[in-house]
Amino acid sequence: MTSAAFTLILTGLKYLFGVPVMVDSTLRHSSVQASSPRVVTRFAPSPTGYLHIGGARTALFNWLLAKKTGGKFILRIEDTDLKRNTPTATQQVIDDLRWLGITWDEGPEVDGPNAPYFQSQRRETYDKYIRQLLEQGRAYYCFESTEELGQLRGQAEAQKKGFIYQRPAVLPTEKDVEKAKAEGKPVTIRFAMPEGTIIINDLVRGEVSFNTAELGDFIIIKSDGFPTYNFACVIDDHLMGITHVIRGQEHLMNTPGQQALWQALGFGNPPQYAHMSVTISESGGKLSKRERPQTLRKAIKARTDTDFNLNELAGVGGLSADEMKDFLKGESVPDVPAIEAMAKYLGISLPEINVVDFFKSGYIPEAMVNFIALLGWSTGDTREVMPLDELIAAFDITRLTKSNSLFDRGKLVAYNTEHLKMLPKEKLLAHFKAYLKIVDSPVAKADDETLLRLIKICEGARTLADIEHKTKFLFTADDRIEFDEKAVQKVLLKDNGLAMLKLVRDKLAAMAELTEQGIEDMLRALAEEHKVGLGKVAQPLRVAITGSTISPPIFDSVQMLGKERTLKRIDNAVQKFADTK
């Protein structure tokens, strides 16, 4: 691991209202490892929704590092933005992490010495440090409204300059605060950024330097009294003894500010940072949960058919006409359930972004974790498909890639196929049952023994959804089979398919007991007798009992369906298509 964690260089003699901030000094911090041998990492999501792929990747890398080094992994909920928090989000994130197999040593539901793990419950702690900063003149009050700030920003933009908050020549006093409050002005607190150059030594990017003059004084306490991310994160990382912070590149620009804060608070050595590359989606930018509503919006706009009723769709989503209008204009985004209901109504599938989306599509966590781990990281040799323990053993934080990577669903499918083959049967059974439950499949009715058999006869399946689709016919009523038109045309109505089906029926009816072997012998004999390939006799049978040309091996399919039901389905098919051409 790299030695110097970071270097803060401040040039010149700078005074902040009489208080010397830093005098032309170069502070070198020794290796984090030297002072704290045990690695402590964390995943700190904000509870605004489901865990998405990007978050899962961040959590995974932090978890992997902790596991690899025998360290500790903490889950901390950054719920300081009351407006954005959604009530069930924390539970959703917890469920998603558990599904992936990512467990935490400290955090919600398991607790630990650093409790509470919800930032909204740590107000006193932040208050203590903010007082310290205020007293030292390293933080100061501000009273501008959002509108005023917006105006200043607009002016800067008009001049093609970046907006930097101008620190007042004389800092507001407590008296000014009282006055502002009396006048109903919002009160926020900004960090007084010291002047100079901050160099961060990133585990994946190397040295990156920033001029603090271009960063400006950022807000650390909001007008509602809650800390902003940049402040709370620094306090908690310090208090919780975090040694390594692995996060997305989108946080790179926050790092100098956080390090300066770390320094100002006298926290000593900051953690080692590793800014991962970003995961890009097929459509271009950062993989984002916005893609689902965007896809839906596009689909709605693409509907030009006359019988399509927009109001009806709005009703499905529980939206008013105005809300629908806003959504289409891109001004608002409905809830997840509303989005999903509308997508279902339109019969379109939304891109999988959240971890649950993949669960519902039939992917297994082992494959997800393996695939996500290889997005921006590699072993260095040619190993790719690996079980979890091997992944942990192979993990090396210094091998993270610098460049962004595209989330390729095709490759995920390939990984899922491999893991489906590798996984012990009991584990697969558990995954399959969970899957059947979440998609509310009729197959869920089957007992474990049957389920295990279904898994076995679907060997080579790519997803759990494949297994479900292939075997659902067993749990459908005999007269409710949905026939695939193409399959009927090609298999039953052509080449005497129906005639062959009748022959098969008679042979089957004559069999005392159905075994896979018996069925196979019978079908093969029939094919030979008529000098045709097995396909010619098997396919009509397959279509008759499943309605489609896709099914598990025919011998198993028939055996599992049973003689009575098979005959009934053959009769139904013969009757149904006898007069069709």
Added chain:
RNA sequence: GGCCCCAUCGUCUAGGCCGGUCCAGGACACCGGGUUUUCAACCCGGCGACAGGGGUUCGAAUCCCCUUGGGGCUACCA
């Protein structure tokens, strides 16, 4: 616009720090063939990349600079 990051097959990547062993390796995808009761799986083969331009050097995918392209951030969000 400003600041920051990145750049090898369509995609994920190995190699780059320690320049020659790389006319660039693997995987997915794709194409062709095989196996076959369907789909999937499986087997064999093929296509396919060092963004461009300048340097440095006997020699550059590897080091330096520029251009171009992509991405991130630019909130009283995290």
